Amino acid sequence: MWRQLKLTTFHAHVHLLQSLGGVHESGCVSSGAEDKQYPDSSGWLSILNHTERLATVLRSRAMAIGAWGDTPVAFMLPLIEKVVPDAKYVLWPRASDSWAASFQSFFCGANTSANREYLVHASDSMNFSHEQSGIFEAKAFQLSYGGCNPCDFPYGRKSVVSQNMRQVKRAYERHMFNIQNYFSGQSRSSRLLLLDYHRTRSAAGGCASSSSTFLGTRSGART
Numbered sequence: 001m002w003r004q005l006k007l008t009t010f011h012a013h014v015h016l017l018q019s020l021g022g023v024h025e026s027g028c029v030s031s032g033a034e035d036k037q038y039p040d041s042s043g044w045l046s047i048l049n050h051t052e053r054l055a056t057v058l059r060s061r062a063m064a065i066g067a068w069g070d071t072p073v074a075f076m077l078p079l080i081e082k083v084v085p086d087a088k089y090v091l092w093p094r095a096s097d098s099w100a101a102s103f104q105s106f107f108c109g110a111n112t113s114a115n116r117e118y119l120v121h122a123s124d125s126m127n128f129s130h131e132q133s134g135i136f137e138a139k140a141f142q143l144s145y146g147g148c149n150p151c152d153f154p155y156g157r158k159s160v161v162s163q164n165m166r167q168v169k170r171a172y173e174r175h176m177f178n179i180q181n182y183f184s185g186q187s188r189s190s191r192l193l194l195l196d197y198h199r200t201r202s203a204a205g206g207c208a209s210s211s212s213t214f215l216g217t218r219s220g221a222r223t
């Protein structure tokens with residue numbers, strides 16, 4: 001879709017970390033109890049901005065960034081709002097049960113090995129060691145969903161995974177509520193597009209057409 005909109009995009013944490021020159025190393029310890037603060041935006045900003053380059057990267061026109069997407073961009077809202085106050089956001093809400101099931105299938109299901117290898121080794125271009133990449137992966141899960149090991153590797157105990165997926169679901173619901181609540185005011189509502197992906201994709205022009213109308217341009221708006 002972003003190609004259709006002719007936007008240069010940064011997707012997922014690997015590209016972001018490349019721009020920032022690395023990530024703050026930090027261990028990951030799950031408390032085992034639900035913590036109402038997750039997703040932890042302040043925690044994300046702390047590890048991402050240790051080089052104090054995050055605001056510069058966000059501001060930089062030289063990088064010609066048209067759109068940011070995926071984790072951890074979704075949790076950088078407080079800083080993005082300060083640095084790019086006219087930014088627009090496109091959100092794909094999903095039923096939380098469906099989203100949590102998709103999360104479990106991707107990270108804990110039949111393709112587990114391939115997906116985990118991707119997550120761990122995708123950072124090779126930054127000269128991360130396997131251990132460093134694994135630390136970041138675990139920390140990313142903790143900051144986003146409240147647990148370092150939602151799939152209970154290497155054991156995969158059903159009761160543990162089931163409990164963890166309930167926490168993942170709650171974190172997703174909390175995040176969606178927080179985003180939509182933030183943009184509920186009249187002064188901000190025009191900067192958020194809620195997109196029903198499946199319904200919009202089947203409509204004339206699809207998601208790109210709806211997003212283009214919302215952004216008001218095919219080449220300039222930051223998202």
